[in-house]
Amino acid sequence: MLHSIQHLNYGSKCIEYKLIFTTRKSLGIKVLPDGLVNVIAPNDSSITDIHTKVKSKAKWILKQQLFFDNFKPHSPARKFINGETHLYLGRQFKLQIIESTTNEIKIYRGEMIIKTKKSNPEYLERKLNEWYKDKAIQIFDEILTHSIVKFEKYKIERPTLEIRLMEKRWGSCTKSGKVILNTELIKAPKGSIEYVIIHELCHLIHYNHTQKFYELQTKLMPDWEKWKIKLEKVML
Ligand SMILES: [Zn+2]
Incomplete structure (x- = not known):
């Protein structure tokens, strides 16, 4: 090319x-x-x-x-102050920072509430990224569990999940059957996360992007294109 x-x-x-x-x-x-x-x-x-x-x-x-x-986890645009919006599962949440004797992050009524011992941006960024990673581990695993059911007749082994930050890709897989997902996917809608997981699982059957690969992907997730677009376009 x-x-x-x-x-x-x-x-x-x-x-x-x-x-x-x-x-x-x-x-x-x-x-x-x-x-x-x-x-x-x-x-x-x-x-x-x-x-x-x-x-x-x-x-x-x-x-x-x-x-x-x-x-981007280290975007200079991020200030980690009250009212700033941050993404989680495809939605924007307003930060509410509360000084506290304990550390806790939760989502409540459109807000991302951060109870924190320290409120400097570097500390908040680290805590928030840890929270995203925890959520990613839990939610990606749940989505893998219900997605793999669709692959029953293809007799694939449940792959090991690896979750880490990647600059250029949402997901990838290895020939040995490991699926690697971008931690940042936790900011995308669930359907888009499912699309990436199904895409990678299809690679366990067809390694390359052949016509057979796409036929299988469409059979298992007929609306995959919609979720792919959302992943590339969410929140415009
Ligand atoms: Zn692919």
Whole structure:
């Protein structure tokens, strides 16, 4: 596949994208979790046409990049102060920070209540990330448990789950049958988490993205595309 790096000015912003020519018939734009933009274009399309089309989506691209910024654990935009919103399972929650003799985080009536011994941002960030990780371990495991039922007739072994931060991917799997999920997925809707898990489980049967792979994924989760889009577009 041929590819090149292109630049596009939009207002005061410069959008950099990787242009990839393929045999597909229509143009596709994808913003990856690390903010990189991939544009896939039909082999015979002109750079001018592609530029115009990408420009018409510039607003969406910038929104997407901003959205993914929200996921970044060390985003400078995060202040960890009262009223700031943080994502959990696809919803935004307002932080309410309460100084206390104990540490506790809970979700209550649209708020993320943090009882904390210290209220400096670095401490709160660490505590909140620990809480996200705990929730990720618990919820990803639950979703795996109910998703694997759909795979009964394929006789796959329940994979070991590994949960860690990843810069470029939501999930991956190894040939030895381990599924690795991005901790940040805990900020996405449950359906999107299920989509990533089912996607990785399908890889235990078909390792590559072949037509058979997609047929199986569609059979087991007919609305996977909707959840994939939500994962790439939530909260616009
Ligand atoms: Zn895959």
